[in-house]
Every structure is written in C-alpha cells, then in structure tokens.
Amino acid sequence: MPRSTTLPAEPDPSARQLAARLRRLKDHSELTMRQLAAKTGYSAKSWERYLGGTSLPPREAVESLARITGTDPVPLLALHEIAVDTRAGRRARPTGQQREQGQPESPTGPQVASPATPNTGISPRATEPAPGHFPHLALTAGVAALAVALLAALLLVLRLGDDTTPAAVTVPPRTTASSPPPSYTCRITRIDGRWSAGINKGRNTEIVYGATGADVAEAQCLLRRAGISPGGIDGMFGPLTLRAVKTFQQRAGLVVDGMLGPRSWKALRG
Known part of the structure; x- marks a missing residue:
C-alpha cells in the first residue's frame, strides 16, 4: 500500500516526532485509513490530520493505535505529554517583543577602554543574552522534568498494579515499532459434537468489547464458520466483531448484548 506523505515543517519537534512514530506504526500494520478508523473509533479524516502532523491527536487515539499494533504505549504517551505542555507554554508566551531603539548615550560621556582591558571593538551589549532567552530555557527544562516525572509515576503505578509486594521499579523493555501483531489461523474441526477453531483449546471464556487474544480469535473463526464476517x-474485539456477535445472538434467539458468555459460546460451538 502507498506510504504516507512527508510531514510538513513544524516548529514543535516533539509533535513532529510523535506524528512520525504514529505514521510508522500505521504503515507497518498495513491498515488503511478506513480500517484504522473502524478499530479506534476516530474518523479517517482525523487520522489524516494526526499522521500528517497538522493536528495533535488525543491521548486516547495514541493509546488505541498502540493497542491495535501491539506497541508499548508508554514512550508514545510521554512524547504526547511533552507536545501538549510545549504547545500550552507557547500559547502563554507573548507573541512578540519590541526591540530597543534609540538608547540614549551614557550620561557620563563616551566609554573609554581601560588600560588593563584590550579594546576588541565589540559592544558590551553584544554579549548580553537576547530578551526572553532564559525564560525559554527554563520553560523547556520544566517541560522535560515534568515529562520524566509523569513517566516515572506511570511506571510505578503499573508495577504496583502487577505485584502488591514492595519491589524496585524497573523500566520495561521498549517494544519496537517493527514487532508484528500476533497472527491466528482458523482450523475448524468437529470434536465430540462441538465446533472448534483450534486456537484457545476449547475454552469458553467470557469476553466483551475491547478484549484481545486467542479467545477473541477463536470466536471470530466460529462466527465466520456461521456465515457472519x-x-x-x-x-x-473491535466494532466489526461486536456487530457480528450481536447479529449471531439475534439469529440464535439469544439476548443481544454483544457479550460472549456461556450461552453464546454454546450456540457458536453448536
């Protein structure tokens, strides 16, 4: 499929870097804009702006793209936080500063070079920093410190959620954009009078919208066997799978709630 166009010039490096990484994830997954919109809930035109760098995507859109491509969202969210804070600081900054003009000559008269200091011919004002330079550096340092603090806090919460015992916080290995999502193959067979796709070992685990993994792939194979795409x-378990589950439940005379529970699994396995 064709690659995305080159990003336009953008004064915010963090926003350009975020857009470039999101675009690489989309290109590697080989998803069309329509498929990307169906899996994330954001329109294709919105994704064209996000991936083209003309509009900063919402945090939820970044998380959705990371989820469907099997990518660690933490580095992407850190870039997103930096881009948001940088744009907020730019809006608060004055649009321009007036240059000083017509400075009066010192009341003490012309400056005379000291015998102990060689006269280089450079005005003392030439060595002074430009107005607003130090506030800009302070703002940039503050944004970077905030991003590091947010990233550390997020890693701590994730670590404590997995294990309630005290443990050292470690940074998980970064998942590269080249890691492909898992692939599944339907092997429809009839075992003891029940249909199986050979993916989740015959489990009937309850799954709902937003779930991922082998149980969802098993249900997708059985839905396709039933003639529903x-x-x-x-x-x-995205919008297309949800619509297929509801169609099957309605056809089988079950409660149409879009959730695959014991009764829906039983009907699927027939």
Whole structure:
C-alpha cells in the first residue's frame, strides 16, 4: 500500500516526532485509513490530520493505535505529554517583543577602554543574552522534568498494579515499532459434537468489547464458520466483531448484548 506523505515543517519537534512514530506504526500494520478508523473509533479524516502532523491527536487515539499494533504505549504517551505542555507554554508566551531603539548615550560621556582591558571593538551589549532567552530555557527544562516525572509515576503505578509486594521499579523493555501483531489461523474441526477453531483449546471464556487474544480469535473463526464476517481474524474485539456477535445472538434467539458468555459460546460451538 502507498506510504504516507512527508510531514510538513513544524516548529514543535516533539509533535513532529510523535506524528512520525504514529505514521510508522500505521504503515507497518498495513491498515488503511478506513480500517484504522473502524478499530479506534476516530474518523479517517482525523487520522489524516494526526499522521500528517497538522493536528495533535488525543491521548486516547495514541493509546488505541498502540493497542491495535501491539506497541508499548508508554514512550508514545510521554512524547504526547511533552507536545501538549510545549504547545500550552507557547500559547502563554507573548507573541512578540519590541526591540530597543534609540538608547540614549551614557550620561557620563563616551566609554573609554581601560588600560588593563584590550579594546576588541565589540559592544558590551553584544554579549548580553537576547530578551526572553532564559525564560525559554527554563520553560523547556520544566517541560522535560515534568515529562520524566509523569513517566516515572506511570511506571510505578503499573508495577504496583502487577505485584502488591514492595519491589524496585524497573523500566520495561521498549517494544519496537517493527514487532508484528500476533497472527491466528482458523482450523475448524468437529470434536465430540462441538465446533472448534483450534486456537484457545476449547475454552469458553467470557469476553466483551475491547478484549484481545486467542479467545477473541477463536470466536471470530466460529462466527465466520456461521456465515457472519467479524472482519479480520486478528484477536481484537473491535466494532466489526461486536456487530457480528450481536447479529449471531439475534439469529440464535439469544439476548443481544454483544457479550460472549456461556450461552453464546454454546450456540457458536453448536
């Protein structure tokens, strides 16, 4: 499929870097704009602006793209926080500063070079920093410190959520954009009078919208066997799979709630 166009010039490096990384994830996943919109809930035109760098995407859009491509969202969210803070600081900054003109000559008369200091011919004002230079450096340092603090706090929360015992906080290895999402193959068979796709070992685990993994892929294969398309066999319970589940439940005379529970699994396995 064709690659995205080159990003336009952008004064904010963090926003350009975020857009470039999101675009690489989309290109590697080989998703069309329409498929990307169906899996994330954001329109194709919105994704064209996000990936083109003309509009900063919402945090939820970044998380959705990371989820469907199997990418660690933490580095992307850190870039997003920096871009948001930088743009907020730019709005608060004055639009321009007046240059000083017509400075009066010192009341003490012309300056005379000291015998102990060689006269280099450079005005003392030439060595002074430009107005607003130090506030800009302070703002940039503050934004970087805030991003590091947010990233550390997020890693601490994730670590404590996995293990309640005290443990040292470690940074998880970064998942590269080249890591492909898992692939599944439907192998429909009839075992003891029940249909199976051979993916989740016959489990009937309850799954709902937003779930991922082998159980979702098993259900997608069985829905396709029943003549209802769930989209791709990608193990992601997205909008297309939700619509297929509801269609099957209605056809089977079950409660149409879009959730695959024991009764829906029983009907799918027939």
